[in-house]
Amino acid sequence: MQNFIFHNPTKIVFGKGTIETVGKEILPFGKRVLMVYGRKSIKQTGIYDRVINSLRSRGLDIIELPGVKPNPVLSFAMKGIDIAKKHDTDVILGVGGGSVIDTAKTIAAGMHAEHDVWDFFLRKRLIKKAAPVVTVVTCSASASEMNTSAVITNESTKQKYSINSPQVRPKTSILDPTALFSLPADQSAYAAVDSITHMLEAYFNNSEPDSPLQDRLVYAVMKTIMESTETILENPTNYNARANMMWSATLAFNGMIPLGLGKVGLPCHMIEHSLSALYDIPHGAGLAIVLPGWMRYSMEKNPARIAKLARDFFSIKEKDDKDAAAMAVESIESWFTSIKAPTRLSHVGISGSDINGIASNAYPLARIWRLSGYTLEVISDILSLCL
């Protein structure tokens, strides 16, 4: 176990009926609230009214910023920064999933910067100050509600990049599992893929040879995500399944899983960012394609960890590491297929002739994220195994 610092002061308010507390939870952070949200869904589900009523009941001033789209874009966040500055906003409230929360975080950091907010994403500047962020979660996958990251696509340069700073960690996040009841089947499935990949990237890509506690925490959360998702796809309003999935998704990427693992790389996320930046496919769908391909590539040189997953998690008895690893890839791929996630580039209309373009887009991010060994050629080889 390697040295670590863990400090996650986000307050989680979890359960049925908690959306009604959002006004009370925001009050300590200020009066002028910029409410960021997506397009139609929160109005259709009534969450919009529940949030607005709660904010009004506490006498908060509300400025609304609707229209965040999946794979959220920089131009929209910059519009939000202008509005937040103009209204001298105290608090940025994100009501939505990862796209909305990441946009809220970007606005929170950008409104206190004197320079282009994109400099944070290029890692040219450090975030020194941000407005407090509060969230109401309506899609559980990113764990953005309890972590320090945000991902935004610069649509003019086709760069899907990220920030990572304790300054943008939400102060309070409200997780009401009933808000997930209307989440469509495809998004529920992609949420599972995203959450599982968050953990498996830590499980596979770390610099610690042996980490029994962290491995077991991965198994515990991953098993719950798979089991809950299967129930959710049969019965989208099963409260306990939605609740177990919601909290599991938060734990999967709130910083707890990689503790003691040393440096953890996220190569699947790196490559997937290019897929969604270039083709605007859902992030979870892209991960369901990249993760098995990355595993097929990695098991040739380093099958041990993948074989460990095979034996510990999938109860595969095979003794040869390469064979066991191959069976783990099959198990994951077939589970993704069972929840109707695409698992090959061809499933989303991407062909071999597109690989060079994707790899060229991904490579600069590999450099920014300091993923050593991920040359253009390696990225292309991995993508070839995703065809």
Add this chain to the structure above:
Amino acid sequence: MQNFIFHNPTKIVFGKGTIETVGKEILPFGKRVLMVYGRKSIKQTGIYDRVINSLRSRGLDIIELPGVKPNPVLSFAMKGIDIAKKHDTDVILGVGGGSVIDTAKTIAAGMHAEHDVWDFFLRKRLIKKAAPVVTVVTCSASASEMNTSAVITNESTKQKYSINSPQVRPKTSILDPTALFSLPADQSAYAAVDSITHMLEAYFNNSEPDSPLQDRLVYAVMKTIMESTETILENPTNYNARANMMWSATLAFNGMIPLGLGKVGLPCHMIEHSLSALYDIPHGAGLAIVLPGWMRYSMEKNPARIAKLARDFFSIKEKDDKDAAAMAVESIESWFTSIKAPTRLSHVGISGSDINGIASNAYPLARIWRLSGYTLEVISDILSLCL
């Protein structure tokens, strides 16, 4: 899954060599430090010098309060409160295990109270303010370094009672696994018993019928504690085993395990408090006696959860709930025996004629903790199954 609020802002600084950072970590909270510790061990191990040097290097003023004993007592904490008030202390630093940290927390709360600090333990008063607490952990069991509890024995009334308040949650805790290298075998074993019991009390005594994620988290952490402890008893300076145990013990009782379980009771702790209040036996030793006895009592009326532990954790195939539960009790008791923990009252010199006295001592705490169903008779019946 039931509604919950989770907000654990303690900063954890974990790993080899982190004790040297204590001065830096304290600095944000003030200059005048009351350093609370036990008797000889931190001087023998060199931890005392490492802490003092780090505090001095940051120019902090140090007032020392040595002499906390296991099963820490109220009179000592009250002495600490007087000293803290007299020196207008900014920060209370606990360097030790649960006894030291709990004493530090009691001083932190007591120094800002105008009344008898014991009123907090009797739940007559709420803690409204406390001095910031920082800890350097030298025995991992209580998780006091990352939670809101403290347990103190009022030696004149023989009451071992607790407080529970976010005000006394440590701001920063330093966990250096090498500090555990010199922990004797018996204390290492009792630490495992205490940590496991913290989780099993939540596992058995909650108001939520079905909690797959939380169950799996218990298994993950419990397995790691058992495996690490076995290694530690063979090789007390195995870093990875000490590290896995140290972080597992924190997770076992930092509030994460019972999330979503509703009201969680701690009847084994309640009864054990009387054993250590009356007989001054180590807390972990007392729990190793009470937990199997409590399980034997409970499996008669409600074997289902104990049978679930048998099947999920101990891989017991038995289909009958009562039989499976009985096998789980045997498994736990035999593991406690294997690490040389006592498992019967007779092992610590307590006999049947003592039961009435113990039950009479325990019953008022059952009332204060609102453990319904724990009448004098029930407590006596459980104790009889511990003989």
